[in-house]
Amino acid sequence: MSITGWATIAFFLLCVVAITRPIGGFLKRVLEGETHFLGRIFGPLERSFYRLAGIRPDEGQSWTQYAFSVLVFKIACFLAVYGILRLQTHLPLNPMGQGAVAPDLAYNTAISFLTNTNWQSYSGETTMRHLSQMLAFTAQNFVSAAAGIAIAAAVIRGFARRSAGTIGNFWADLVRTTLYILLPACVLLTLFFVFEGVPQTLSGSATALTIEGAHQSIALGPVASQEAIKMLGTNGGGFFNTNSAHPFENPSALTNFVQMLCIFALGAGLTNMFGRMVGKERQGWAIFSAMVALFLVGVSVLYWSEAHSNPALAALGIDPSFGNMEGKETRFGIAASALFATVTTDASCGAVNAMHESFLALGGMVPLVNMMLGEVIFGGVGSGLYGFLLFAIIAVFMAGLMVGRTPEYLGKKIESREIKMTMLAVLCLPLVMLGFTALAIVIKPGLAALSATGPHGFTEALYAYTSAAANNGSAFAGLTANPFWNITLGVGMMIGRFFVIIPVLAIAGSMAAKKISVPTPGTFPTDTGLFIGLVMGVILIVGGLTFLPALALGPIVEHLAMLRGSLF
Amino acid sequence: MTIIRQIRPAVTLFICLSILTGLLYPLGMTALSNLLMPHEAQGSLLTSEGKIVGSQLIGQNFIQPRYFHGRLSATSGPNPLDPSKSGPLPYNAAASAGSNLGPTSRALVDRVSETVAGLKAENPEAIAAGWKIPADLVTTSASGLDPDISPEAAYFQVQRIARVRHLSEGSVRALIDRMIARPLMGWLGEPHVNVLELNIALDGLQ
Numbered sequence: 001m002s003i004t005g006w007a008t009i010a011f012f013l014l015c016v017v018a019i020t021r022p023i024g025g026f027l028k029r030v031l032e033g034e035t036h037f038l039g040r041i042f043g044p045l046e047r048s049f050y051r052l053a054g055i056r057p058d059e060g061q062s063w064t065q066y067a068f069s070v071l072v073f074k075i076a077c078f079l080a081v082y083g084i085l086r087l088q089t090h091l092p093l094n095p096m097g098q099g100a101v102a103p104d105l106a107y108n109t110a111i112s113f114l115t116n117t118n119w120q121s122y123s124g125e126t127t128m129r130h131l132s133q134m135l136a137f138t139a140q141n142f143v144s145a146a147a148g149i150a151i152a153a154a155v156i157r158g159f160a161r162r163s164a165g166t167i168g169n170f171w172a173d174l175v176r177t178t179l180y181i182l183l184p185a186c187v188l189l190t191l192f193f194v195f196e197g198v199p200q201t202l203s204g205s206a207t208a209l210t211i212e213g214a215h216q217s218i219a220l221g222p223v224a225s226q227e228a229i230k231m232l233g234t235n236g237g238g239f240f241n242t243n244s245a246h247p248f249e250n251p252s253a254l255t256n257f258v259q260m261l262c263i264f265a266l267g268a269g270l271t272n273m274f275g276r277m278v279g280k281e282r283q284g285w286a287i288f289s290a291m292v293a294l295f296l297v298g299v300s301v302l303y304w305s306e307a308h309s310n311p312a313l314a315a316l317g318i319d320p321s322f323g324n325m326e327g328k329e330t331r332f333g334i335a336a337s338a339l340f341a342t343v344t345t346d347a348s349c350g351a352v353n354a355m356h357e358s359f360l361a362l363g364g365m366v367p368l369v370n371m372m373l374g375e376v377i378f379g380g381v382g383s384g385l386y387g388f389l390l391f392a393i394i395a396v397f398m399a400g401l402m403v404g405r406t407p408e409y410l411g412k413k414i415e416s417r418e419i420k421m422t423m424l425a426v427l428c429l430p431l432v433m434l435g436f437t438a439l440a441i442v443i444k445p446g447l448a449a450l451s452a453t454g455p456h457g458f459t460e461a462l463y464a465y466t467s468a469a470a471n472n473g474s475a476f477a478g479l480t481a482n483p484f485w486n487i488t489l490g491v492g493m494m495i496g497r498f499f500v501i502i503p504v505l506a507i508a509g510s511m512a513a514k515k516i517s518v519p520t521p522g523t524f525p526t527d528t529g530l531f532i533g534l535v536m537g538v539i540l541i542v543g544g545l546t547f548l549p550a551l552a553l554g555p556i557v558e559h560l561a562m563l564r565g566s567l568f
Numbered sequence: 569m570t571i572i573r574q575i576r577p578a579v580t581l582f583i584c585l586s587i588l589t590g591l592l593y594p595l596g597m598t599a600l601s602n603l604l605m606p607h608e609a610q611g612s613l614l615t616s617e618g619k620i621v622g623s624q625l626i627g628q629n630f631i632q633p634r635y636f637h638g639r640l641s642a643t644s645g646p647n648p649l650d651p652s653k654s655g656p657l658p659y660n661a662a663a664s665a666g667s668n669l670g671p672t673s674r675a676l677v678d679r680v681s682e683t684v685a686g687l688k689a690e691n692p693e694a695i696a697a698g699w700k701i702p703a704d705l706v707t708t709s710a711s712g713l714d715p716d717i718s719p720e721a722a723y724f725q726v727q728r729i730a731r732v733r734h735l736s737e738g739s740v741r742a743l744i745d746r747m748i749a750r751p752l753m754g755w756l757g758e759p760h761v762n763v764l765e766l767n768i769a770l771d772g773l774q
Binding site: 003004007008011049052053054055068069072073075076077080123125126134135136138139141142143146171174175178182183186187190191194195196197198199200201202203205206207208209210211212214215216217218219220222224225226229240241242245246247248251252253254256257309310312313316317318319320322323324325326327328329330331332333336352353354355357358359360361364451452454455456459476477478558561562566567568 | 571576581584586588594602605624627628635639648663665666673677684700701702707708711712715758
């Protein structure tokens with residue numbers, strides 16, 4: 001570990017703190033339909049979209065209508081992406097002549113992109129045409145991120161409104177987020193990325209005659225425009241197989257830094273928007289603080305782990321001061337790789353700048369644990385905030401039980417319906433993660449896809465279903481998905497998305513209908529250190545009780561084997 | 569009924585937003601990028617006498633002792649002699665890949681010991697001078713296309729290069745000193761050397 005490494009982490013955190021408030025303020029203006037400077041430019045476009053769609057943006061929806069809108073929109077996305085992938089040979093812009101995508105892979109990929117997971121069972125440069133990359137993936141990156149932010153806004157309205165029947169209009173939230181937040185930011189980011197060396201071209205490849213006289217075919221494409229939304233929308237689906245480790249996706253330490261900042265930007269901003277909309281910014285900062293504390297634990301463990309060299313390699317006479325360089329890029333080194341891996345799994349991004357599978361055992365456990373905790377440390381755009389609010393509800397419920405009072409959050413009584421919905425959302429994730437892993441490691445098609453044996457192979461399977469259910473999309477990438485995996489991972493991604501979205505919207509609906517009670521001296525304050533500690537405790541205890549046995553079978557036993565010098 | 573009424577906005581907005589973000593945005597950005605920054609937008613390609621010799625950002629598989637060698641690469645691709653067969657093809661920039669070998673993998677340890685033996689045979693002077701082998705020279709990069717090595721990995725190869733090319737060690741070392749990319753503001757990023765650019769400069773020395 002080095003001073004410069006820690007300086008990078010500290011400066012990163014400082015930047016996140018600095019951008020939270022301005023972004024939160026702008027998010028609120030956009031999602032509350034207030035006036036802002038971008039409205040003057042894109043306003044006519046926004047209104048023409050509403051006219052074509054036949055909707056009134058100020059017409060509020062009940063939670064069931066809002067949820068139906070989300071679902072119907074997602075079905076449309078699924079059918080379109082599936083169709084484009086299956087038919088890509090018949091569509092234009094295919095410089096490399098790629099064939100149609102197989103049905104199970106197309107199904108898996110369509111679900112993957114519409115749920116903002118961006119799990120990639122394919123390798124981008126060898127499977128997908130430019131049209132698929134642009135029309136199917138870049139577009140889905142925008143709308144799945146916008147849908148996540150829209151749902152978060154609806155949930156916040158549930159907490160902020162009193163005795164209300166509606167939680168906003170999904171279509172307006174979707175269009176406004178895309179037009180005013182994601183698109184303008186991505187235009188600037190694309191230009192920055194190209195300036196730093198990320199390609200943006202329609203040609204498929206260049207052929208070089210190397211100075212040693214060999215031929216090298218270099219895959220190219222419209223990379224920068226996809227890179228921008230991939231990071232900002234916490235999508236994480238790379239243009240190339242190796243994602244942000246590929247020098248064309250992430251050419252320098254500076255692009256790497258900006259990419260990490262993009263992953264956290266909107267998630268952090270949403271905590272501030274939450275505070276503003278419920279009337280007290282401190283409520284947002286309390287959530288922010290709990291997230292930062294959990295982030296720091298993760299990055300410290302991961303950095304510490306990777307700064308060590310693999311003992312089996314050090315024994316061969318290799319300089320141990322480099323740390324574990326297998327599967328890492330020279331320009332990023334240990335610190336920026338550890339930071340990126342933490343950030344991408346704290347949020348549900350899933351982009352990688354190093355191969356998580358090649359981390360040392362405890363290093364690889366950190367991304368896994370981050371996802372198992374439900375990706376509530378800033379989290380995916382939107383999903384991080386509403387995921388965190390579920391844990392906040394459990395925390396105030398437990399505090400209420402301890403003192404024997406009806407639990408309240410932001411003046412709203414938490415009653416049995418909210419707790420039931422919260423538990424439904426919190427429990428469905430481990431069911432997918434652990435249930436499918438248990439199935440995959442006892443049947444042939446499940447085992448056939450694993451590249452490693454021993455505890456590492458188990459971790460590979462556990463990581464895959466955890467990543468799918470948490471809608472992350474990063475992988476222990478040695479796994480070669482076959483139809484069994486494509487289908488089960490697809491189911492996992494859907495459950496992980498919709499069995500959280502629907503209960504969380506139900507909570508928003510019932511919260512909106514409640515009165516806001518006046519705080520009394522007996523009210524448990526939710527903007528203090530006590531609450532921050534309690535909610536962190538809930539997150540860690542729920543995660544620990546659920547996943548510790550599985551972690552013991554995977555990374556923990558592998559760590560012990562590594563120290564003992566066992567190989568598999 | 570509620571569901572039926574949602575179909576029109578769902579389909580219309582899907583089409584509108586897809587055209588905007590999936591066609592107009594990437595195509596517009598392509599046009600703008602190529603207008604403002606054509607070199608970068610086209611992949612930062614390096615040319616020599618009108619022929620493309622590579623990309624500044626993409627590593628190449630250097631195997632001759634007269635050139636600096638880069639990281640190991642786990643990419644694979646069609647066998648150059650028999651394209652119907654697929655096998656290891658280091659620095660295949662048409663199909664990036666990492667090794668994805670875990671810390672307790674026997675395959676990893678076997679591969680590294682083989683590389684170590686090769687490096688020792690190729691750089692006897694550095695080994696005799698007591699160098700420990702720089703870790704980046706025996707590990708695969710994440711992308712398989714890493715264009716860089718650490719300054720240590722470059723200095724490790726100085727004596728071999730000087731011997732094969734009949735250059736003074738001092739001049740090779742001075743070349744590396746000149747080619748090291750330092751961290752931004754002194755702390756952001758790791759010091760590194762671009763192997764392709766270093767080798768092109770090396771050819772220019774003679």
